[in-house]
Amino acid sequence: MHQNPLYERILGLSTPWFVSHVDLDEDSGLVECEASASLCCPRCGQPSPRYDKRRRQWRHLDTCQFQTQVVANVPRVRCPEHGCLTIQVPWAEGNSRYTALFEALVIEWLKEASIQAVSRQLQLSWTALTAS
Ligand SMILES: [Zn+2]
Known part of the structure; x- marks a missing residue:
């Protein structure tokens, strides 16, 4: 393919x-x-x-x-x-800078780990994780 x-x-x-x-x-x-x-x-x-x-x-x-x-x-x-x-x-929804599948991944990780850990592992800013 x-x-x-x-x-x-x-x-x-x-x-x-x-x-x-x-x-x-x-x-x-x-x-x-x-x-x-x-x-x-x-x-x-x-x-x-x-x-x-x-x-x-x-x-x-x-x-x-x-x-x-x-x-x-x-x-x-x-x-x-x-x-x-x-x-x-x-x-993706609205004005998001992330696809819906990526947002779902982040949400699943935030159930398992701290904001700092998710930020570090997914290379996302604190603002990106706490904005919505
Ligand atoms: Zn038409």
Whole structure:
């Protein structure tokens, strides 16, 4: 299996989202998974022109020993019927900088260990752990 379909399955992506690129930077120990969306209205599914986009990134569960980021230019489309709408990402909620699966991992660790230990082991700041 090639890497893009593999990451689509790992992330549980489905239309309109797909993985467009996966990059491994061994020096920085980072996998970057770029997700893209087909431009269609999230309400009616009609192909719609891009209105604008916002570059975002989320920390995801590690890929083996490599910290993994999902990045995407999250588009807003202009549907002739429904107006300007954002195509929501399925892997994270709201304005979180973490995927839902990563947040679940952090919550499970916080049941088992101190904030300091979780912060150290997952390389997260105290603020990231206590903000929500
Ligand atoms: Zn529409």
